[in-house]
Amino acid sequence: GQQVMQIPQYQHVQEGEDFTTYCNSSTTLSNIQWYKQRPGGHPVFLIQLVKSGEVKKQKRLTFQFGEAKKNSSLHITATQTTDVGTYFCAVSSGGSNYKLTFGKGTLLTVNP
């Protein structure tokens, strides 16, 4: 199945600083999804990127899909304590054998 590497594993920032997590694949991806898991919670879907070079924004969050569709990033501007959690990228294999494979995640902690 498809594999995706995610870095960094951990990131600690001061409130107001920016944060970025990256996902990379050795193969071309059909799409990539991003999820957020708050401490003690379950993963919650944030967004799906499909097109080469796509950029999508959700308030302070900016998601990018690389031109070659092999990498993606999630950038948070001016972090807040509510941004704390683990951010996962996930890639799907389509068709009748559909499944979602998750990256290892980036745990973000924010110091108020």
Add this chain to the structure above:
Amino acid sequence: SAVISQKPSRDICQRGTSLTIQCQVDSQVTMMFWYRQQPGQSLTLIATANQGSEATYESGFVIDKFPISRPNLTFSTLTVSNMSPEDSSIYLCSTRQGWQETQYFGPGTRLLVL
């Protein structure tokens, strides 16, 4: 969006016993998935459960250890059999919906095996 509930939310079990986890979706769905998330780790897919057919297990997971039922389009169970401390994890069920193939997760079952 799908709303998923799981029972139990947590349990502490003795080694050698079995636990059945229930997953209920508020709408009919074709595919349901069971994941395991070990402490501080990512999610690993255990199996895919389609109604009316045998579950499809991922590498490293077998039916004897993790039998799954899928009696209808809104419900599934996962049994963790003959448990050992290594089975201590969060078990999550999920389904996907919509054109974006968004995956929705239940709140998880936190299992501790002593």
